[in-house]
Amino acid sequence: MPGEGWTYAYEPIMLPLPAEQDNSVNVSNAHGIEVFPNGNIVVTYQDGSDESKCLLKWERGAYHRPAKLIGPGAQLCKGVPHGLRAAQEDGGLYLYHANNQQSLHKTLSDGTVVWQDLGPPAGVSVPFMPTWHDAQPGSPYVYLADGYGSSRIYVYTREGRYTGQFFGGAGTDHGKFSTCHAITWDWRSSEFVVSDRENHRLEWFAVNASDPSVFEYKRTLSAESIGIQRPCNVRVRSPDGVAIVPALEGNVAIVDRSNRVLSLVNVSGSDIGPSGWLHPHDAFLLPNDDFVLVTWLPGRIGYFRRMR
Template sequence: MTKSKIGRRTFINTTAKAGIGLAIVPHFNILKSKPKMYDTIIGHGDFKYKVHKSWGDLDRAVTPVKNCHEMVMDSKGRLIMVGDNTKNNILIYDKSGKLLDSWGIRYKGGHGLSLWNDGSEDFLFICDAKGESVIKTTTDGRELMIIGHPSKYGAYEKKDAFKPTESAIGPNGDIYIADGYGSNYILQFTKDGEFIRKIGSGRGTEKDQFQTAHGVCIDYRGDGEPTLLITSRAANCFKRFTLDGTYIEQIDLPGAFVCRPVIHNKNLYSGVCWSSETDYVESDQSTHPFKTSPKSGFVTILDEKGKVVSNPGGTKPKYKKGKLQRMVQDRPIFRHCHDVCVDNDENVYVCQWNANKAYPIKLERV
């Protein structure tokens, strides 16, 4: 099912015709952004971008969104987004922002989206945080496998919370699930859905524990074996593990409530859902252990050595004696960046949570 995109020019023309009865509900950022927002350049060093806030805008009466949670690019160059509006959990765009297709009517907690190609075909893995399940589908929505509550596999007790937020597929097809809103483990399954192990020790402040294990990805960079990068969002860091669950290191990102890690070429990208106003308090084990700046957020980009090289929408990264200083939102362009997707032209697409039902934003690499 294909639906037409409502762009900035269409909005202007339609507004001019309002007197003859045409009506449209605009994307809130179009009204609140500055006149030259589309020429705004953000970022630092070699990673600077022009902001296109209305890139993904659609007709809200036909294709509404609630939270645009995550986005991936498939082998055809299409941009596939997951959200939690059950009128259309999945939106599929082309790079111009035209909507190609939409589907999904039951994923009330549509949150995580990963793409895996078996060598001949693309598959999606959708994390439904409210539905306590991870669903493998074709790109046109045919469900192939469902992984349910871990108690079914002997991994949890029935009383244990399971609210999966992200998945990643290993080189042999193993499925890694981040239980970021539940019990804060990473669960490893075979490609056929057989349970292998739990990774980490749940919520806490030890090196193998997580404060909101919000995201997970496979890092193939470097000459060694691939590794797991796991988000500990409330602790403002990523943690690296071997594929069989041995802790390796922590990458600190002070001030940044990072979402999932996204690898593109040699760099790591992530949406930052909030900035922090104070430093991390390690003794506090709550989900958000210090005050966050409301309605904040930016994008952060790290090089292959784990050094932050750019913060589009955030303050310029600064290091003192090799230690990264606290990073915060610099300009009110974003509101709760929840994920990023990078295309083959190095453009970045930003999904936002709790952002007045905003559609994805495009950052054009300059």
């Protein structure tokens, strides 16, 4: 049964914010997490009092020490920084950032901007409030979820050019979305999985690495079947295929390679943390089965240790 497997406890000494005398931050909303191959953790967030801040880094082996602020400031942070996705390309590590205020960015791992695209895709007149990117390894294309705008998936190149291809739109039929909050490359099936949040489901799609016009519906997983309602993102761990799915209503589901529940953690409950963690937004499962979590409204960043 969900929740009878792995159990977790919140570790309050882990992932502290920068010391006030160094550069204090005001985390209004914490939106995205990445853990690099070297173990460093990066979080993107919205600072409620300073639009020059939005990226924090903790180094491996020093998760108990205050974070460091990284990035170029307002060029990257102005607006509402949202989804964050890492990608290995051409021997380097890059980050794709989606900002709700119609800006897309690709940066180096330290936040240095490689390119930015401001405004909606060319020729698009529907609402545009992008939420998350991901890419198929080896493909020149990046897929962007416009979760808070048109409920479409737009296809860009890795150089930031819109291809003119999009899929989805608002609806409940398969391949239509109601807040396609995130898109994730699921290497277990070599397909994309879309977190169709307000339809309470995950949907998988096949693509073609060299043809951006292909986005073929394959199957659906009901969010309720893994103990959640409003999935925000999916992250699949390598090499075992265990995935973690945070849900906005307060649960975090951890599922095995076949999407069977290993643990259902109610982080918003009074037994986790001093006052609960409302609105889980992104989570990352570490190699030791601990996970890191960020939440939306209020913005919190935390470390949860597996107890059994």
